[in-house]
Amino acid sequence: MSRARLVRGAPLALVLGGWLVGQAFVNHLTQGGALPVATPERARADGADRNAECERCHQAEAQAWRSSRHREAFSNAEFQRAYAVEPASFCRDCHAPESASFASAENDALGVGCITCHQAGEAVISSQRHGLERGLPAHRLERNAEFGGSGACRACHEFSFGDDARREQPLLMQRTASEHAASGATQSCADCHMQGGSHAFASTRDPSAHQRAVEVEATALGASGLRLTLRTRDVGHSYPTGDLFRRVRVVAEAVGPDFQVRSRREVFLQRWFEDQPDRDGRPIRSEVSDTRLQPGVPSVIDFDFAQTNESRSIHWSVRLERVLHVKDHQEAAATIADEVVLAEGAL
Ligand code: HEC
Ligand code: HEC
Ligand code: HEC
Ligand code: HEC
Ligand code: HEC
Known part of the structure; x- marks a missing residue:
């Protein structure tokens, strides 16, 4: 049973909410920003440059992210071995989303980047938790409580085999978000995997x-x-x-x-x-x-x-x-x- 056999059928049709592009903002701060999605439509041609801007101003997050499996989601050896066996274009939807519509070595190298998780049109999305005690952001900011919950993770950490039409019930290939909802845990994904706000997601390794x-x-x-x-x-x-x-x-x-x-x-x-x-x-x-x-x-x-x-x-x-x-x-x-x-x- 290879991944190729398991992932046969149509590419994943993940309809997980639209990406807000070009929305008009009155203030720096808006409620209800769009959550990350695993579809190529939201990627942008200048992804690598935009990401580099985030990294310049948010150095602590950037340093941690550079060591993370998210950054390496496309380049790591295990993925590359599997991708060599089954080089389906939809793999990039989650392993290098910034390259999904604008394939380039630079965008591949971002893996799951700052902009993949945080970009909401021209604004940045964040959770509700933080005040503005550290000063006004240098960009538009949208807050969405779901972003501090599994909403920032679900689009990629829960998905079906992509052959729902042939089944009575869709079969999920990964279902960490459903498992989390059923577990009775009161903590969010970020509570456990981003302790102290760390973007290294290091514990799993x-x-x-x-x-x-x-x-x-x-x-x-x-x-x-x-x-x-x-x-x-x-x-x-x-x-x-x-x-x-x-x-x-x-x-x-x-x-x-x-x-x-x-x-x-x-x-x-x-x-x-x-x-x-x-x-x-x-x-x-x-x-x-x-x-x-x-x-x-x-x-x-x-x-x-x-x-x-x-x-x-x-x-x-x-x-x-x-x-x-x-x-x-x-x-x-x-x-x-x-x-x-x-x-x-x-x-
Ligand atoms: C809808 C999102 C999504 C798509 C599409 C997707 N993956 Fe993944 N993949 C993930 C996530 C999330 C993980 C991490 C889960 C984990 O570490 O347990 C992962 C993990 C993996 C791993 C394990 C890597 C490791 O760290 O050991 C391999 C290999 C892999 N994917 C290959 C592929 C290939 C090849 C494709 C295309 C045929 C693909 N994936 C498509 C989301 C996706
Ligand atoms: C896998 C998704 C993901 C990636 C990739 C990611 N972030 Fe985050 N980031 C989050 C989540 C989720 C939170 C909110 C955590 C919480 O509420 O506890 C967050 C919080 C933050 C915060 C607020 C931290 C605080 O303590 O106030 C900043 C700033 C930030 N991220 C910047 C970045 C930058 C810069 C990058 C790239 C270098 C990046 N993020 C990459 C998901 C991500
Ligand atoms: C010119 C510098 C600058 C750039 C470029 C920049 N930021 Fe910020 N950002 C700030 C400042 C200043 C704040 C407010 C203080 C703070 O929260 O650190 C902020 C706040 C944030 C927050 C909110 C933290 C909270 O309160 O919840 C997030 C998330 C964030 N930035 C992510 C990003 C991402 C992602 C990018 C790239 C698309 C980016 N920033 C680009 C300076 C910058
Ligand atoms: C855009 C898609 C995407 C989003 C959004 C996303 N992830 Fe991931 N995540 C991945 C992929 C792809 C991998 C696999 C990297 C690899 O190949 O090892 C991964 C890997 C991980 C790992 C490491 C697993 C391992 O095998 O070591 C953890 C932990 C993780 N993600 C947690 C989260 C959490 C928590 C969130 C939400 C705050 C989140 N992710 C959001 C795509 C995503
Ligand atoms: C109560 C704490 C807790 C919560 C909530 C939680 N996790 Fe985990 N997760 C863990 C622990 C503990 C592990 C085992 C390895 C480690 O310590 O990181 C783990 C492992 C993982 C792995 C690696 C695969 C594996 O089993 O080794 C991924 C991917 C992951 N979690 C994603 C998520 C996502 C996405 C969410 C939210 C939908 C989430 N987790 C919620 C504690 C948690």
Whole structure:
């Protein structure tokens, strides 16, 4: 199952509100600015120059942004590998939106830029949180409370496979915003991912942040078994979220007195897909279950090694895996781009 097979069909038709262009502003400050969208229409030819202006005046934000996955959304190695396999023009809608209508190396290099998130016509959009204690902005400013909530993120972090017409229900390829709404979390995306206003969005690439986010409790189950109980901590959506090829691999191994592995078991926590008939009876990739961690719901995984002779101890590990390619029905054979050991131990 390649991304190419999953993303077949028409380009994503994301109708997420119009981009306000050329609106007349009376004051510097207006309520209700337009939220970011994942459509090319709003891109502008002078994107890179405009972005450089933002960077010149807002140096702290610019420095953090330059180190972020948003800045690297088009240039990073994982994206480039996937894009080489499936160079669809709509990939730029989210990975290099400023290049979506005005393709250029300069605009590609912006990835998700200042102007991608903040530009509302000739004005800049911001959340409600900040006063003007630091002085009057050097530009028109629109405030929209949704911008401090998931509204600034939803257009790119929630989208369907683009083949809604063939399905009874649209199937979402990423659905972090819906997961967030269902999680009961009171914090917004920015509360957790932009702590202190940081534009580095750094925690997701920090192994210790992931280790903190998943709590694992190991207990004996009878004489020859192991129970792992996994819980999320301060995560405002499913874990893992985002790209549909992220998963958690749980491994348990019965080890003999000679320290050789006698038996090995693996469980994958992920979204599971199968071909099922579409509206016209033709096979279409469908989601049959989702075994990822959910906030507030412990995931209990039992391993029984009663059949394994001479086992002395059970070693276990829990890993986050960022998968590049999957093979149907052969979870263990997937190509892994990157992994984080969340917890491990022995019983
Ligand atoms: C992925 C979207 C995104 C990108 C890219 C982005 N911002 Fe932001 N920015 C936000 C959000 C969301 C907030 C509001 C956070 C909040 O309310 O807590 C914000 C807040 C700000 C603020 C107000 C900070 C404060 O503490 O008052 C400034 C200034 C700012 N951004 C400038 C920039 C500049 C300059 C760039 C590019 C170097 C940039 N932003 C890139 C989403 C983004
Ligand atoms: C000539 C300097 C200058 C340029 C260019 C500039 N800004 Fe600003 N901006 C300011 C000043 C000054 C303020 C008000 C003080 C503050 O909030 O830092 C401000 C305020 C803001 C805020 C609001 C912070 C709040 O109170 O919520 C955001 C967001 C923002 N700018 C983003 C941008 C973006 C995005 C660009 C590029 C399109 C940009 N700015 C270009 C000087 C500039
Ligand atoms: C214009 C589209 C767009 C918008 C708007 C956007 N993002 Fe992203 N975001 C992306 C893309 C594309 C990536 C993937 C970059 C890559 O290839 O690793 C990403 C990556 C991330 C990551 C890093 C994930 C990782 O794998 O390490 C986080 C965290 C994130 N975004 C959070 C947010 C939040 C929070 C907001 C809203 C404040 C937001 N994004 C708004 C497109 C967007
Ligand atoms: C209550 C806090 C919280 C909220 C709210 C939250 N997140 Fe996260 N998110 C986390 C934690 C914790 C992780 C795990 C890695 C880390 O610590 O950054 C994570 C991981 C991610 C990842 C990386 C994929 C992965 O699972 O490793 C993305 C992308 C992301 N979040 C986007 C979002 C977006 C978009 C929103 C809003 C719709 C959001 N998050 C809301 C805490 C939160
Ligand atoms: C509607 C927005 C959108 C479109 C269109 C889109 N992506 Fe993404 N993509 C994202 C977001 C958001 C993330 C970050 C989620 C995360 O980190 O978990 C992401 C993550 C990825 C990743 C994982 C990168 C990493 O950090 O490991 C790859 C690879 C990728 N996309 C490839 C593609 C390709 C190839 C296309 C076109 C066929 C495409 N994407 C189209 C929004 C989009």
